Amino acid sequence: MVKYILKRLGLLLLTLFLIVTLTFFMMQVMPGTPFSNPKLTPDQLEILKHAYGLDKPLWQQYLIYIGHMFTGNFGTSFVYTNQPVITMIAQRLPVSMQLGVQALIVGTILGAFMGKASARRKNGWLDGIFGFVSVLGISVPSFVIGTLILLYLGFNLNLFPISGWGTFSQTVMPTLALSLAPMAVVTRFVRSEMIESLSSDYILLARAKGLSEKEVVNKHAVRNSLIPMLTLIGPMAANLLTGSVLIEKIFSIPGIGSQFVDSIPAKDFPVIMATTIVYAVILMLFILVTDILTAIVDPRVRL
Amino acid sequence: MENINKDFTLVGSKGSDSTEKIAKPALSFFQDAWRRFKKNRVALVAMWVIVITLTFSVISAVVVPQSKANYFNPNKTQVYGNLPPKLSGDLPFWNGEFKAPGSSTRSNVYEEQGVEKGKNYIFGTDKYGRSLAKRTIVGLRISLIIALAAALIDLIIGVTYGIISGWMGGKVDLVMQRIIEIIQSVPNLVVVTMLALLLGQGISSIIIAIGLFAWTGMARQVRNMVLSYKERDFVLASKTLGQSTWKIAVKHLLPNVSGVIVVQIMFDIPSMIMYEAVLSAINLGVKPPTSSLGSLINDGIASLQFYPFQLIIPAIVLSVLSLTFIFFGDGLRDAFDPRASED
Numbered sequence: 307m308v309k310y311i312l313k314r315l316g317l318l319l320l321t322l323f324l325i326v327t328l329t330f331f332m333m334q335v336m337p338g339t340p341f342s343n344p345k346l347t348p349d350q351l352e353i354l355k356h357a358y359g360l361d362k363p364l365w366q367q368y369l370i371y372i373g374h375m376f377t378g379n380f381g382t383s384f385v386y387t388n389q390p391v392i393t394m395i396a397q398r399l400p401v402s403m404q405l406g407v408q409a410l411i412v413g414t415i416l417g418a419f420m421g422k423a424s425a426r427r428k429n430g431w432l433d434g435i436f437g438f439v440s441v442l443g444i445s446v447p448s449f450v451i452g453t454l455i456l457l458y459l460g461f462n463l464n465l466f467p468i469s470g471w472g473t474f475s476q477t478v479m480p481t482l483a484l485s486l487a488p489m490a491v492v493t494r495f496v497r498s499e500m501i502e503s504l505s506s507d508y509i510l511l512a513r514a515k516g517l518s519e520k521e522v523v524n525k526h527a528v529r530n531s532l533i534p535m536l537t538l539i540g541p542m543a544a545n546l547l548t549g550s551v552l553i554e555k556i557f558s559i560p561g562i563g564s565q566f567v568d569s570i571p572a573k574d575f576p577v578i579m580a581t582t583i584v585y586a587v588i589l590m591l592f593i594l595v596t597d598i599l600t601a602i603v604d605p606r607v608r609l
Numbered sequence: 610m611e612n613i614n615k616d617f618t619l620v621g622s623k624g625s626d627s628t629e630k631i632a633k634p635a636l637s638f639f640q641d642a643w644r645r646f647k648k649n650r651v652a653l654v655a656m657w658v659i660v661i662t663l664t665f666s667v668i669s670a671v672v673v674p675q676s677k678a679n680y681f682n683p684n685k686t687q688v689y690g691n692l693p694p695k696l697s698g699d700l701p702f703w704n705g706e707f708k709a710p711g712s713s714t715r716s717n718v719y720e721e722q723g724v725e726k727g728k729n730y731i732f733g734t735d736k737y738g739r740s741l742a743k744r745t746i747v748g749l750r751i752s753l754i755i756a757l758a759a760a761l762i763d764l765i766i767g768v769t770y771g772i773i774s775g776w777m778g779g780k781v782d783l784v785m786q787r788i789i790e791i792i793q794s795v796p797n798l799v800v801v802t803m804l805a806l807l808l809g810q811g812i813s814s815i816i817i818a819i820g821l822f823a824w825t826g827m828a829r830q831v832r833n834m835v836l837s838y839k840e841r842d843f844v845l846a847s848k849t850l851g852q853s854t855w856k857i858a859v860k861h862l863l864p865n866v867s868g869v870i871v872v873q874i875m876f877d878i879p880s881m882i883m884y885e886a887v888l889s890a891i892n893l894g895v896k897p898p899t900s901s902l903g904s905l906i907n908d909g910i911a912s913l914q915f916y917p918f919q920l921i922i923p924a925i926v927l928s929v930l931s932l933t934f935i936f937f938g939d940g941l942r943d944a945f946d947p948r949a950s951e952d
Contacts, residue, residue, distance in 0.1 A: 445932035585796040
């Protein structure tokens, strides 16, 4: 186990290094510069370039970036002068994290319940309704759902504050919009897992032992259906963070996603790079953790 | 007795070979899959919707060219701008009446803005007075072109990569799989955004951006299938008979893997349609006068508070489109692999 985790962490570092290298050089070939203000004189441009170290040869810039990265220094933003990128991210990441975690919790719990109910009343009307809802959750993009929620719950019914961040009620609508997709995926997944386990031999045995239906379902079927769900949650959690880019934009939430979107047209390279790195690290860590958790929970999985 | 013998023929009395056989007619893999697919009614409907949509998109290219959907008269935006949907004056909800922003009662916007009599926009118009119906038709076409072309790139790279990785095995496979893992650990949105930035705006660059990142799932699926098939007896027999590797790949592996490939493509297409929409929503999609479903939705979001129909129509088209591909893919998966079927 320990050997496996160390191996995976090593691979993670290698991957990260490759991602940093790739994005760094991609930034260089990208058209346009952040300093495209026509009012800048060539002299001022030189000063700016010197200040950000952009006048050095490319390989030196690269080595400097790598060196700084290890000390947690991701440079300063081109757009927000003198604002270290690391503090910008430190301010905004928790916001996105909170939103992502809330959506994940709501989505998986609702999804698990709906999947369980669907599987127990297979082909019944409840199954039909939940099936329809989960199909909607998969096919309607979250930013469309988000805007519709904003329009009807926010503008028309005035139930929740329309935008901003800080109070819990402000997180309700974006959480709802974000949680629909994971809820749909979990519902479908749990349903098919449950149907499979309900028809397996150990359920037959449990029934033969005279356990009540409730015990059969909750103690045996549900438990065995939830374990494979773990493998879903890792990528889903990371997706929620990146997927919230548009939701953050719609609800004007000061998260890392809206920062990423803003930094693209501004060509704020340090911010784009740092965000990419943060996203990649989160994604890889989530997948690693779920792999480890699966191994702990399910003894059949050997690492 | 003679009469009876005339009316009845005794089964098997002739002792012919044909009556000895009790097997069902031999079906090829695809015939068998089609037989199972037909039983899934939802998937069958989805298939027809896709066929109709594709035909419609091709035909509409003649009737509604892009220039027609983009054209507007800058002097008349007051007259034609932001009209609500209207099919005919008699229908209760589709008669051009609308609660205009700021007012509290519904009124006939067509009359107020002085639109010629008999001129109806069934999906309404946008703020420049362009017909939303035309723009949605063009948008649907462009979104489909982007998705299908990106799927083609996905197909070519993914299948080739998967076959090479699975067939070579060993160290090559190890390295190739690590490369896939690295690509997958960069969040999709970031990759697509970067590529879109790198290649510039425009339909072709979006296609390349989406196609270049989306092939990893395909490559993995194909590799797994190749790994399991390459040890089978018929491949070994082929090898023993001195068949070239290339021919084995094309003649033996590809037909066996094709089911997985088709299903994977059907699941990839809706996510590509979605990625196009996301790119347009963060202003990295198609260039402005051109409309795609994503850019229409993005425009709709901007005017949502006052003119919700401008968002809802392209959003419904987008959702129905991805829905049909998902259902079609589901049906295909069950047809190709009956064990995966739930019931």
